[in-house]
Amino acid sequence: MVTLVSGEPGQDDVIRARAAVAAVVDPEMPMLTLDDLGVIRSVDVDGDAVTVTITPTYSGCPAIEEMRADVRTTLARAGFGRVEVRTVFSPPWSTDWISDDGRHKLAEAGIAPPGRVGAAPTGPIPLTLVAPPSAVRCPQCGASSTEELSRFGPTACTALRRCPSCREPFEHMKEI
Numbered sequence: 001m002v003t004l005v006s007g008e009p010g011q012d013d014v015i016r017a018r019a020a021v022a023a024v025v026d027p028e029m030p031m032l033t034l035d036d037l038g039v040i041r042s043v044d045v046d047g048d049a050v051t052v053t054i055t056p057t058y059s060g061c062p063a064i065e066e067m068r069a070d071v072r073t074t075l076a077r078a079g080f081g082r083v084e085v086r087t088v089f090s091p092p093w094s095t096d097w098i099s100d101d102g103r104h105k106l107a108e109a110g111i112a113p114p115g116r117v118g119a120a121p122t123g124p125i126p127l128t129l130v131a132p133p134s135a136v137r138c139p140q141c142g143a144s145s146t147e148e149l150s151r152f153g154p155t156a157c158t159a160l161r162r163c164p165s166c167r168e169p170f171e172h173m174k175e176i
Contacts, residue, residue, distance in 0.1 A: 020078040038097025049082035112172040138163035
């Protein structure tokens with residue numbers, strides 16, 4: 001999402017700023033950009049000043065400072081003199097914000113992409129004590145029946161799974 005603010009900068013500046021930010025790689029999952037993850041909420045350009053608004057994948061994300069620094073560095077290299085990176089937590093990030101291209105990149109890297117969560121329900125939220133079973137396809141062979149080895153993988157966003165068909169272990173990005 002690109003927003004033009006006071007001063008109506010040239011369209012070239014907006015396109016250049018948005019393209020630069022869209023190319024910033026996620027520090028924890030380098031096969032994805034922050035744009036693939038849906039972390040980039042807006043890019044506002046006012047002259048040589050750029051304000052980028054991001055929503056991290058969760059409030060305790062250990063990579064948030066690295067993301068901010070990478071956005072600042074990338075925009076400075078693109079010729080923007082003043083860069084501000086704002087972090088917002090509302091609405092909270094959801095795996096539904098991952099682009100189709102990002103989901104494809106995860107699968108190509110051997111990580112099962114998350115399923116779609118859908119819109120949050122309104123009204124009372126039902127309490128369940130057991131997580132619903134998750135059907136996760138194997139990113140290697142496509143088998144529909146896989147098993148969870150560990151709820152936590154190398155990052156807090158992933159779980160470790162194994163495919164009984166091809167016997168390959170893989171990561172699964174959890175739905176949020």
